[in-house]
Amino acid sequence: RPAGDGTLLGGLDPDQRAAAELTDGPVLIIAGPGTGKTRTLTHRIAHLVTAHGVPAEQCLAITFTRRAAEEMAERLAALVPGHAAELTIATFHSLGVRILREQHARVGLTARFGIADQATQLSVLTEVLGDESAARTALSSLARRRSAADGVDPDLVEGYTKALRARDLVDFDDLITLPVHLLETEPAVAEHYRDRFRWISVDEYQDVDEAQYRLLRLLAPGGGSANLTAIGDPDQAIYRFRGADVGFFLRFREDYPRARTVQLTRNYRSGPHIVTGALQAIGPTTLVPGRALTPEGHHPDPALIGLHHATDEHGEAAFVARTIDQLLGGSSFHSLDSGRVTGEGTQGLGFADFAVLYRTDAQAKAIMEALTRAGVPFQKRSHDRLADRPGVREIVRELRFEGTGGSVLDRVRQAAEAAAARPELENELHVATDLLTPLARRCGDDLERFRTELALGAEVDTWDPKADLVALLTLHAAKGLEFPVVFMVGCEDGLLPMRWPGAERDQEEENEERRLFFVGMTRAQQHLYLSHAAQRVRQGSARPMPPSPFLSALSPEIVERHGEVNPPRRKPTQLRLL
Ligand code: ATP
Ligand code: MG
Numbered sequence: 365r366p367a368g369d370g371t372l373l374g375g376l377d378p379d380q381r382a383a384a385e386l387t388d389g390p391v392l393i394i395a396g397p398g399t400g401k402t403r404t405l406t407h408r409i410a411h412l413v414t415a416h417g418v419p420a421e422q423c424l425a426i427t428f429t430r431r432a433a434e435e436m437a438e439r440l441a442a443l444v445p446g447h448a449a450e451l452t453i454a455t456f457h458s459l460g461v462r463i464l465r466e467q468h469a470r471v472g473l474t475a476r477f478g479i480a481d482q483a484t485q486l487s488v489l490t491e492v493l494g495d496e497s498a499a500r501t502a503l504s505s506l507a508r509r510r511s512a513a514d515g516v517d518p519d520l521v522e523g524y525t526k527a528l529r530a531r532d533l534v535d536f537d538d539l540i541t542l543p544v545h546l547l548e549t550e551p552a553v554a555e556h557y558r559d560r561f562r563w564i565s566v567d568e569y570q571d572v573d574e575a576q577y578r579l580l581r582l583l584a585p586g587g588g589s590a591n592l593t594a595i596g597d598p599d600q601a602i603y604r605f606r607g608a609d610v611g612f613f614l615r616f617r618e619d620y621p622r623a624r625t626v627q628l629t630r631n632y633r634s635g636p637h638i639v640t641g642a643l644q645a646i647g648p649t650t651l652v653p654g655r656a657l658t659p660e661g662h663h664p665d666p667a668l669i670g671l672h673h674a675t676d677e678h679g680e681a682a683f684v685a686r687t688i689d690q691l692l693g694g695s696s697f698h699s700l701d702s703g704r705v706t707g708e709g710t711q712g713l714g715f716a717d718f719a720v721l722y723r724t725d726a727q728a729k730a731i732m733e734a735l736t737r738a739g740v741p742f743q744k745r746s747h748d749r750l751a752d753r754p755g756v757r758e759i760v761r762e763l764r765f766e767g768t769g770g771s772v773l774d775r776v777r778q779a780a781e782a783a784a785a786r787p788e789l790e791n792e793l794h795v796a797t798d799l800l801t802p803l804a805r806r807c808g809d810d811l812e813r814f815r816t817e818l819a820l821g822a823e824v825d826t827w828d829p830k831a832d833l834v835a836l837l838t839l840h841a842a843k844g845l846e847f848p849v850v851f852m853v854g855c856e857d858g859l860l861p862m863r864w865p866g867a868e869r870d871q872e873e874e875n876e877e878r879r880l881f882f883v884g885m886t887r888a889q890q891h892l893y894l895s896h897a898a899q900r901v902r903q904g905s906a907r908p909m910p911p912s913p914f915l916s917a918l919s920p921e922i923v924e925r926h927g928e929v930n931p932p933r934r935k936p937t938q939l940r941l942l
Contacts, residue, residue, distance in 0.1 A: 372407055372410045372411050372414055372415070372443060373385070373407060373411055375403070375407065376400070376403070376404060376407055377400070377630060379626065379627075379628050379629070379630070380400050380403070380404040380407075380628060382626060383404050383408065383626040383628065384404055384407050384408040384411050385411070386593075386624055386626065387411075387412060387416055387418075387591075388589070388591055389589055389590075389591060389622055389623070389624065390584075390586075390590055390591070390592050390593070390594075390616075390620035390622060390623035390624070391592070391593040391594070391623060391624050391625075391626065392593075392594050392595075392616045392617065392620075392623050392624070392625045392626070393405075393593065393594070393595040393596075393625075393626045393627075393628065394596065394597065394598070394613075394625060394626070394627055394652065395595075395597060395626075395627055395628035395629070396597055396599065396628075396629070396631065396652075396655065396656075396657040396886075397597060397600060397631065397633065397634075397642070397657075397882075397883070397886035398631040398632055398633025398634055398846065398886060399628035399629065399630060399631055399632070399657070400628060400630075400632055401567065401595045401596070401597070401628065402432075402436070402567055402595075402844065404595075404628070405425065405436075405565050405567055405593070405595055406436055406439050406440060406443070407443070408565065408593065409423055409425055409440060409444075409451065409563075409565065410440060410443035410444045412563055413444050413447050413451075414444055418562075418563055419450070420444070420447035420448075420450035420451045421450040421451075421452070421560070422560065422561060422562040422563055423451050423452065423561075423562075423563045423564075423565075424452045424453075424454070424459070424561040424563070424564045424565070424583075425451065425452070425453045425454070425564075425565045425566075425567070426454060426455065426456060426459065426564070426565070426566045426567065427453065427454075427455055427567050427568070428455065428567060428568040428571065428843065428844065429455065429822060429824060429825055429843075429844070430455055430458065430817070430820060430821050430822070430825040431824060431825040431826075431827060432567065432844055433453045433454060433455055433458070436453050437451070437453045440453070452561065455820065456539075456540055456572075456576045456579065457536065457539045457540065457820050458820055459543075459579075460539035460540050460542070460543050460579075461479070461539055461816060461820065463543040463546070463557065464477070464534065464539065464542060464543060465477075467543075467546060467553060470546060470550065470553070471542050471545075471546060472529055473529070473532060473534065474532050476532070476812065477532045477533060477534055478531075478532060478533050478534075478815065478819075479533070479534055479535070479536065479539070479751075479815075479816065479819035479820070480528060480533045480534065480535045480536075481749070481751035481752055481757065481760070481819065482503070482749075482751075482752045483752075483757050484533065485503055485506070485535055486499055486500065486503055488524060488527045488528055488531070488533075489502050489503055489506075489524055491527055492520070492523040492524055492527050493520075502520055502524070506520075506521070506524065536749070536819075537575070539820075540575040540576055540579055541575050543579060544575055544578045544579050544582065547579070547582040547583075548578075548582065554582055554583075557582075557583055558582075558583060558584075558585075561583055562591055563591045564580070564583060564584050564590070564591065564592045564593070565592075565593040565594075565595065566580065566592070566593070566594050566595065566596075567595050567596070567844075568595070568596050568600075568843070568844065569594040569595055569596035569612070569613050569616070570596035570597055570598045570600060570601040570608075570610050570613045571596070571600075571601055571602065571603045571608040571610075572608060572609070572612050572613075573603075573606065573607040573608045573609060574607065574609065574612075575607075577609075577612045580592070581619070586619045586620050586621070587620075587621070589622075590620070592620065594613070594616055596613055597652070598610050598613050598614060598651035598652055599646050599650055599651055599652055599655070599879055599882055600843070600879060600882065600883050601613070601651070601876070601879060602839070602840060602843065602876060602879055602880050602883055603840070604872075604873075604876050605876075610651060614651065627656075629656040629657055629658055630658055630660040631657050631658065631659050631660060632660050632661060633846050633886070633889055634659060634886060634888055634889055634892075635659065635663045635666040635667055635888075635889070635890055636659040636663055636666050637666055637667065637668055637669055637922040638659075638667075638669060638885060638886070638888050638892050639657055639658070639659040639886075640919075640922050641669050641885060641892070641918050641922050641923070642657075642882055642885040642886045643655070643657060644917045644918055644919060645878065645881055645882055645885060645914055645917050645918065646878065646879070646882045647917055649875050649878055649879075667890055667891045667892075668922055668923060668924040669885075669892050669893075669894060669918065669922055669923050669924070670687075670891070670892065670893035670894065670923075670924055670926065671893075671894050671895070671915065671918075671923050671924065671925045671926070672893060672894070672895040672896075672925075672926055672927060673895075673896060673897075673898070673911075673925070673926070673927030674895060674896070674897040674898070674927065675897065675898050675899070676897050676898065676899050676900055676901075676906070677727070677730040677854075677897050677900045677901065678730055678733075678734070679897065680730070680853055680854075680895050680896075680897045681730040681731045681733065681734035681735075681853075682734050683895060684720055684731060684734060684735070684851050684853065684893075684895070685734040685735050685737070685738035685740055686738070687851070687893065688715075688718050688735075688738070688740055688834065688849075689738060689740070691713055691718075691849060691891070692713055692714075692715075713848060713849065714832050715740065715741055715742075715832045715833050715834045716829065716830075716831065716832045716833060716834070716835070717847060717848040717849055718834045718835070718847060718848075718849045718850075718851070719834070719835040719836075719837060719842065719845070719847040719849070719850050719851070719887060720742075720834065720835070720836050720837070720850075720851045720853060721837055721838070721839050721842050721850060721851065721852045721853070721884045721887065722836075722837075722838060722839065722852075722853050722854050723838070723839055723854055723859050723860045723862055723880070724838070724854075724859070724862070725746045725748075725838060727853060727854050727859075728744050728836050731836060731853065732744065732836065735834065740834055741832070741833045741834065742833050742834040742835070742836050743798075743827060743828065743831060743833045743834075743835060743836070744836035744837075745823045745824040745826065745827045745835070745836070745837055745838075745841050746822075746823045746824065746837075746838045746840075746841055747822050747823065747824055747838050747840040747841040748822060748823055749821070749822055749823075750799065750803075750818055750821040750822060750823055750825065750826065751818055751819050751821070753792075753795075753796060753799070753823070754789075754792045754796075755783075755789065755791075755792030755793045755794075755795055755796025755797075756796045756799065756800065756818070758783040758786075758789055758792070758793060758796070759776060759779045759780050759783055759793065759796055759797070759800065760779075760815075760818065761783070762778075762779035762780070762782045762783045763775060763776065763779045763811075765779075765782070766778055766779050766782075768811075769809075770809070771804075771808065771809055772804040772805075772807045772808065772809065772810065772811055772814045773801065773804040773805050775804075775811070776797070776800050776801070776804040776814075777797070780793050780796070780797045780800075799823065799826045800818075800826070802826055802828060803817055803818065803821065803826055822841070823841070824837065824841035827841075835847065839852075839860075839880050839881075839883060839884045840880070842883065842884065842887050843883060845887055846887055846888075846889055847887055847888065847889065848888075848889045848890045848891065849888070849889075849890060849891040849893075850884070850885075850887050850888035850889075850891070850892050850893070851893045851895065852881075852884040852885065852892070852893070852894050852895070853895050854895070854896065854897070854900070855881075855894045855895060855896040855911065855912040855914065855915055856896045856897065856900070856909035856910065856911060856912055857909065857910040857911065857912055857913055858902075858907075858909060858910075859900075859902075859909065859912075860877060860880070860881060860912050860914070861873070861874050861877035861878070861881075861912065861913070861914070862877055865902065865903065865907070877914075878914055881912070881914045894915065896909065896911045896912060896915070897909055
């Protein structure tokens with residue numbers, strides 16, 4: 365047991381400590397990447413329970429991913445060993461599942477209701493509409509039904525909902541909208557949960573969507589004395605395409621007029637050039653007036669930001685593989701491109717210290733090929749829902765026919781073998797089995813739990829930070845994470861910022877892409893490499909790719925350029941990169 369709060373807050377700087385000690389009332393912690401927001405949140409909860417005697421079962425912490433929730437649970441288990449099991453550490457969706465399992469009868473479900481994946485949604489819609497192609501169209505419009513102005517046919521929604529409930533199913537959106545509806549219409553139930561969760565903290569608040577926001581407002585109404593702590597960074601809002609709205613963060617102080625605000629400005633994660641570059645990249649589009657971020661800690665010989673120009677995606681991938689090899693000592697720290705690798709010591713690095721980040725999953729293919737050729741082991745994860753991956757779907761379908769009893773792991777393996785009888789699925793199944801193994805292992809004999817975890821999880825939730833493998837992640841999946849060495853590949857106009865060939869520029873979208881670029885840069889601790897290719901295959905044909913306009917924000921003195929060919933002539937705004 366830690367010796368009082370001295371130990372619990374000992375790992376925090378004075379500002380973080382002040383934030384952790386604001387125990388009552390609404391609090392807004394607004395701070396840039398790597399400033400210890402997540403760390404402060406974790407210590408704050410430990411402090412509440414240990415020093416202030418807040419009952420652990422009244423504490424609710426909401427994280428953005430299942431993986432982040434697990435990590436926080438592990439840390440808290442170490443900080444407050446006696447009480448960790450009584451804390452509720454959840455994502456919005458797992459909180460929704462919990463409320464619905466407890467209140468199932470009030471919403472017309474059994475306690476063992478299932479959560480429909482896309483394939484199930486599609487089959488329900490096909491039943492309602494009697495036609496699969498109409499069902500596909502309906503599915504994509506239903507996916508957007510939470511945004512007010514999209515005019516989805518109410519009859520369709522009603523028919524679909526009825527058919528789902530008849531099968532004792534909810535869909536992913538229902539996990540939030542049903543509890544919201546329940547709490548709105550049954551004040552006693554709302555009161556019960558307000559009483560139960562008196563201390564609420566939300567990490568990554570900049571990416572809440574409207575339904576999640578409404579759920580929070582029901583649990584922690586404004587005006588009064590709600591003990592709600594919202595933590596985040598508006599400049600890292602990157603989930604607009606899923607309905608997230610940074611506006612909820614920006615109006616926190618209107619929603620909670622008594623809120624106290626804390627800013628954290630010391631960045632403990634990244635070398636000074638990386639911090640400088642990230643600030644230049646976000647530049648005047650920042651959503652945080654007076655944004656400050658200063659690198660903390662000793663970097664006697666900090667690395668410049670590497671900027672690599674490749675001829676195509678294969679050259680880019682070869683550069684990544686080669687640089688990993690060099691940094692691991694394979695070529696005694698001599699870069700073939702620039703003659704040297706600048707920066708602080710890279711001794712002691714392992715594969716797990718590297719991440720390759722990209723805008724679209726399709727970019728991973730060339731990287732995987734190059735890493736495989738170089739003998740570099742990796743794990744690849746996107747931000748997509750686990751349940752909707754082709755191989756996973758097959759395994760889940762087979763699971764229904766597996767006998768009951770025995771460990772979930774054995775049953776998943778048997779299901780994968782049964783599905784593998786169809787050779788066309790072999791590759792998909794092999795990936796999928798790797799993804800499901802850690803999840804199945806964690807669930808022991810509890811198949812229900814496995815089904816729920818599977819329905820709630822994103823691919824990235826199964827990423828194993830302890831395995832000595834290079835991480836291949838979409839930029840969205842890399843949110844909240846950090847790595848000593850980061851490659852951000854495909855820094856090209858049309859890819860990052862993303863734009864479909866032929867599509868027009870949209871300023872809001874471009875700002876969001878810039879934030880994504882900012883998120884990517886700020887995952888790096890010691891080394892950051894940005895790369896772009898002069899041409900790449902997109903939608904089946906090779907296209908010339910101009911460098912990303914975001915690169916031109918970086919000043920030359922923090923960048924070290926290298927490349928395979930003479931860079932092509934650029935527009936004047938990009939000349940200062942040369
Ligand atoms: P992001 O915006 O990317 O989610 P964050 O603000 O949540 O970042 P953390 O992940 O909590 O930042 O912390 C970043 C890194 O800095 C972690 O490695 C953390 O352990 C370290 N760190 C945070 N605060 C301190 C501190 N006071 N002393 C030393 N290291 C710290
Ligand atoms: Mg964080």
